[in-house]
Amino acid sequence: METFSLARRLAAVLALVIGLTTAVHAAEPFHGARASRDHYGAIFQIDSGSPGAIKKTLNNIENLLGDPRLKGKIRIELIANAQGFAVYVKNNGFEDRLKKLQAQGVILAQCANTLRELHIDRNDLYPFISVVPSGMGEITLRESEGWAYIHPTPPDSSM
Numbered sequence: 001m002e003t004f005s006l007a008r009r010l011a012a013v014l015a016l017v018i019g020l021t022t023a024v025h026a027a028e029p030f031h032g033a034r035a036s037r038d039h040y041g042a043i044f045q046i047d048s049g050s051p052g053a054i055k056k057t058l059n060n061i062e063n064l065l066g067d068p069r070l071k072g073k074i075r076i077e078l079i080a081n082a083q084g085f086a087v088y089v090k091n092n093g094f095e096d097r098l099k100k101l102q103a104q105g106v107i108l109a110q111c112a113n114t115l116r117e118l119h120i121d122r123n124d125l126y127p128f129i130s131v132v133p134s135g136m137g138e139i140t141l142r143e144s145e146g147w148a149y150i151h152p153t154p155p156d157s158s159m
Contacts, residue, residue, distance in 0.1 A: 089124055
């Protein structure tokens, strides 16, 4: 009988300790993930040419650049392919934002396959845009280097 009583008391003490530990962890405020590495990379893909998709993608990049946890630790690339080439077309209204992003270190790249397949003249794009052989190759290489792949979903135009 005494063994049963001792076992019940130990179980009660264990439950109390677990409860206190859980309460302490629950009371700590959550501040998000911590940037524990020296550097991070993120490649954004844009394959839609709608103004909404372009704005959303550029906003996402600007937000990432503004995250205080990643200040001085983040490399970002924007790769355009398919209809996403519209982000780089001259006189599209995004030149100033693109130049500002580039000044902050963002790599602005266009898929050469898209230019060829859609018969787009390189001269129709801003001259400060880099061209890579393939958008999918660029994404593959960046991901193999440990970069995060981000493909913002175009906003719903019916909203």
